[in-house]
Amino acid sequence: MKKRIFAISIVLILAIVLTACGGSSSQSSTPSGGESGGGDQVVELVLGGVTSDSAKEAVTFFAEKVAEYSNGTIKIIDFPDNQLGNDETRFEMTQTGECDISIGSTSSVAATYNDFYIYDVPFMFLNKNEVYDIGFNGEAGKQILNGLEELGLKGLAFWENGFRNLTTTNKEIKGIEDLNGLKIRTMENDIHLAAWKAMGANPTPMAFSELFTALQQGTVDGQENPIGIIVGNGFEEVQKYLVMTEHVYTPYYVVMNLDKYNSLTQEQKDALEKAMAEATLYQYERSQYYEDISIEDIEAAGCKVIKLTDEEKMPYKNAVEKIDPVAMAKKKMARPELADKLVKELEAAR
Numbered sequence: 001m002k003k004r005i006f007a008i009s010i011v012l013i014l015a016i017v018l019t020a021c022g023g024s025s026s027q028s029s030t031p032s033g034g035e036s037g038g039g040d041q042v043v044e045l046v047l048g049g050v051t052s053d054s055a056k057e058a059v060t061f062f063a064e065k066v067a068e069y070s071n072g073t074i075k076i077i078d079f080p081d082n083q084l085g086n087d088e089t090r091f092e093m094t095q096t097g098e099c100d101i102s103i104g105s106t107s108s109v110a111a112t113y114n115d116f117y118i119y120d121v122p123f124m125f126l127n128k129n130e131v132y133d134i135g136f137n138g139e140a141g142k143q144i145l146n147g148l149e150e151l152g153l154k155g156l157a158f159w160e161n162g163f164r165n166l167t168t169t170n171k172e173i174k175g176i177e178d179l180n181g182l183k184i185r186t187m188e189n190d191i192h193l194a195a196w197k198a199m200g201a202n203p204t205p206m207a208f209s210e211l212f213t214a215l216q217q218g219t220v221d222g223q224e225n226p227i228g229i230i231v232g233n234g235f236e237e238v239q240k241y242l243v244m245t246e247h248v249y250t251p252y253y254v255v256m257n258l259d260k261y262n263s264l265t266q267e268q269k270d271a272l273e274k275a276m277a278e279a280t281l282y283q284y285e286r287s288q289y290y291e292d293i294s295i296e297d298i299e300a301a302g303c304k305v306i307k308l309t310d311e312e313k314m315p316y317k318n319a320v321e322k323i324d325p326v327a328m329a330k331k332k333m334a335r336p337e338l339a340d341k342l343v344k345e346l347e348a349a350r
């Protein structure tokens with residue numbers, strides 16, 4: 001009984017202290033001066049996210065950190081799992097301001113922001129360190145992210161969707177010849193379509209939201225996605241084979257409506273960027289974690305996992321090289337020189 005009264009008093013005291021803190025901070029949150037007004041109100045930011053657990057957890061982490069660093073003046077309203085629509089829709093909504101922040105695959109929106117096409121070149125990156133150090137944090141990568149401003153978007157970060165792998169419903173893929181005529185769902189992306197055609201398959205672009213049913217009903221014979229998306233959506237339940245082709249690395253972009261970003265106080269911008277930098281590293285960590293543990297889950301669901309050696313990947317790589325994907329990306333990019341720069345940065349680091 002005594003314990004209970006004690007606990008209740010603690011809760012009451014905490015509530016009073018917290019209320020007092022909240023009150024005082026909202027009256028004096030403009031230490032730099034000259035910006036009174038904006039920083040006093042709590043800014044609510046609607047965030048439209050994806051289906052990978054790593055990204056969902058990183059958004060939760062980001063929301064906590066940004067609230068903390070902004071003294072509670074930024075609040076994230078999270079809509080995970082493509083609730084606000086597919087990548088393309090959320091990207092557009094972020095441009096118009098219907099959504100404040102969105103995450104999605106660069107490949108899905110490359111038709112709108114053409115410089116993203118460089119990330120659709122198959123077999124561009126050898127490993128994740130190359131992706132992080134050069135793909136994202138090299139000169140070209142930074143310029144690609146910053147270039148989003150032309151579309152009214154602040155590029156906040158690159159997160160990880162990951163290296164993509166092929167899953168099939170009935171046919172075990174032993175070599176590239178087994179792909180012949182296989183109907184594989186791809187994203188609506190010209191380079192992906194050309195690459196799968198070059199590998200002998202029959203690529204079928206389709207919205208992600210329709211994919212699970214399409215696999216289940218046999219409208220397509222397979223699909224390709226990173227491990228995090230495969231398990232995040234239970235594709236292993238309707239697919240019998242997973243071939244670790246790792247044919248292309250797909251980044252996630254994290255973008256914010258530029259006007260909204262500019263409407264924040266300097267303190268809020270700093271808080272947001274600090275929280276995002278930490279959340280980004282956390283997301284990479286979680287993504288790797290899920291990749292490591294998920295293979296077992298996929299196998300346990302009765303889906304056979306086929307790993308490929310570098311040598312076994314060569315026929316896929318050779319087939320794709322015939323379409324010269326770098327040249328194809330450059331033709332589409334607004335700043336093709338960034339493709340050359342990225343390739344050079346990669347070569348210099350190898």
Ligand code: TK8
Nearest residue numbers: 050087104105187208229
């Ligand atoms: C998730 C999408 C998706 C993408 C696709 O929102 O469509 O295959 O890889 O995972 O971005």
